[in-house]
Amino acid sequence: MQTIEKILSVENISKKYISETNTVVALKNVSFDLFAGEMLSVMGTSGSGKSTLLHVLGALDAPDGGVIRLKGVIQDNIFNEPAASVYRSNTVGFVFQNYNLLKDLTVEENIALPLILQGMEHSVRVKEMLETVGLMKWKKHRPIQLSGGQQQRVAIARALITTPPIVLADEPTGNLDYNTSIEILKFLTLAKDKMKQSIILVTHDPMVAAYADRVLFFHDGEIVDNYACSPFENNTNRIIDKFKSLLEKK
Ligand SMILES: Nc1ncnc2c1ncn2[C@@H]1O[C@H](COP(=O)(O)OP(=O)(O)OP(=O)(O)O)[C@@H](O)[C@H]1O
Numbered sequence: 133m134q135t136i137e138k139i140l141s142v143e144n145i146s147k148k149y150i151s152e153t154n155t156v157v158a159l160k161n162v163s164f165d166l167f168a169g170e171m172l173s174v175m176g177t178s179g180s181g182k183s184t185l186l187h188v189l190g191a192l193d194a195p196d197g198g199v200i201r202l203k204g205v206i207q208d209n210i211f212n213e214p215a216a217s218v219y220r221s222n223t224v225g226f227v228f229q230n231y232n233l234l235k236d237l238t239v240e241e242n243i244a245l246p247l248i249l250q251g252m253e254h255s256v257r258v259k260e261m262l263e264t265v266g267l268m269k270w271k272k273h274r275p276i277q278l279s280g281g282q283q284q285r286v287a288i289a290r291a292l293i294t295t296p297p298i299v300l301a302d303e304p305t306g307n308l309d310y311n312t313s314i315e316i317l318k319f320l321t322l323a324k325d326k327m328k329q330s331i332i333l334v335t336h337d338p339m340v341a342a343y344a345d346r347v348l349f350f351h352d353g354e355i356v357d358n359y360a361c362s363p364f365e366n367n368t369n370r371i372i373d374k375f376k377s378l379l380e381k382k
Contacts (some may be wrong), residue, residue, distance in 0.1 A: 138204070139297055139330045140189070145198035147184055147353075158184040159195065160353040164258035166298070169328040171320065174339035176350030182334045185350075186300045189332065190224050202297075221250060221272040225291030225329075227261040227320075231283040232276040233290075243289045248264045250294070260291035265319060280311035288319050292329070299323060299331045305340050317343045338375065340369060342367035348380055356381075 138344040159179045166172055182343035187193035189200070192301060193221060194211035201207065202223065209215040210220050225246075226232075233242050243261050262268045265285040275283050284304060291299055301320065305313035317340060323329045341347050349357040359374055361367040 137168040137171075138165050138167050139170075139202070141199075141201040141204070142166075142189070143201070145185075145188060145195045145200070146180075146223055147193070147329050149190060149193045151192045152299065161190070161197070162353070162355055163346060164355065165367065166330050166332065167322050168297070168330055170346065171324050171331040171333060171344040173344035173347040174332060174334045175338070175341050175347055175371070176351060177352075177379070180350040182350055183302055185312055185352075186302050186332065186334060189298070190226060190300050191219045196274050214247055221246060221294070222295055223298055225296040227284070227287050227291045227299065227301040227304045229306040231275070231280075231285055231287045232282055235275050238274055239278070239286050242275070242286050245290060246294045254293075256279040257293050261293050263323070264292075265289045270277040279312075280307050281309075281315060284308060284312075284316050285319070288316065292323055292327075294317075295327055295329065297329060301331060301333045303334055303336065305335065305337065310339075313337070313340060338368050338371040341371050347371055347374075349374060351378055351381075 141266070143163050145159055145162045148208045149158055162185060174185065176182050184193065188195045191210040195361065199206055207219065211363045212221040240258050240262065244254040247257060262271055265288060267282065267285055270278060270282060299320065307314050308316065320331050321343065324331055335341050345360045345361055347361065348355050356378060357374055359371060
C-alpha cells in the first residue's frame with residue numbers, strides 16, 4: 133500500500149501577543165499534520181488565530197512554544213535569520229487577500245521575482261506560469277491595469293513558480309466574486325493534484341472551505357473541531373452546520 137508523505141507536523145504551537153496593557157493568547161497548543169498533496173482549510177471565529185497560524189508556519193512570526201517538523205525534521209532555527217529567509221524561499225509560497233503585488237513591476241516581473249531573488253534562470257518557468265494562469269496577453273501590464281481576479285492569478289503564479297511544497301493562502305478569494313473565486317480555487321487544486329503541493333487555506337467562506345480535503349475549525353486560538361470533506365456529502369452544508377454549532381457553543 134502506498135503511504136502518503138507527511139509534509140508538516142505542527143506540535144503544540146502557542147503564541148501570545150503581549151503589550152503594556154494586555155496579553156492576547158492567539159494560539160494555544162495547536163497540533164495537526166499536513167500531508168503531501170493535501171488541501172487543508174482553516175475556518176474560525178474572528179480573532180481565533182488563523183492568520184497568526186499562517187504567520188508562524190511561514191516563519192514570519194515566531195511562536196512562544198511548540199515544534200514544527202518538515203518531513204519529520206524539527207525546524208528549530210527557522211525563526212532566526214538567515215534560516216528564516218531560506219525556509220521562506222524554499223519551502224513556502226504565500227497568497228494574500230490583497231494580492232501584495234509590486235506595483236512598479238509588470239505581471240511577468242512579479243511572477244519571476246522568487247526565482248530572480250534566488251539567482252535562478254526564470255524565463256521558461258515564467259512562460260509556463262503565464263500560460264497556466266491564462267495571463268500571457270497581460271505579461272507587460274502592471275497590477276493597477278488588472279482586475280482583482282487577474283491580480284490574484286499573478287499572485288498565485290508567483291507563489292507557485294518555485295514549486296514550494298507548502299502554499300499558505302490567507303483569504304485568497306476574500307475580495308473576489310463567486311466565479312473568480314472558483315477560478316482561483318481551481319489553480320490551487322491543480323497545484324495539489326499535479327505537483328503534490330500541500331495547501332493551507334484560511335477562509336470565512338464555507339463554499340471555499342469545501343474545496344479542501346479537510347477543514348480545521350478554530351476558536352480562541354484552539355482547534356475545536358475538524359471535518360473531512362467527502363465526495364458523497366454536501367460538504368458546504370456540513371461545514372455551515374459545524375460552524376453554526378461552533379458559534380452556538382461560544
Ligand atoms: N501583531 C499583533 N499584536 C497584538 N495582537 C495581535 C497581533 N496580531 C494578532 N493579534 C491578536 O491575536 C488574536 C488572533 O488574531 P488573528 O489575526 O490571528 O485572528 P484571525 O482568526 O485571523 O482573525 P480574522 O478572522 O478576524 O482575520 C486576535 O485577538 C488579535 O487581536
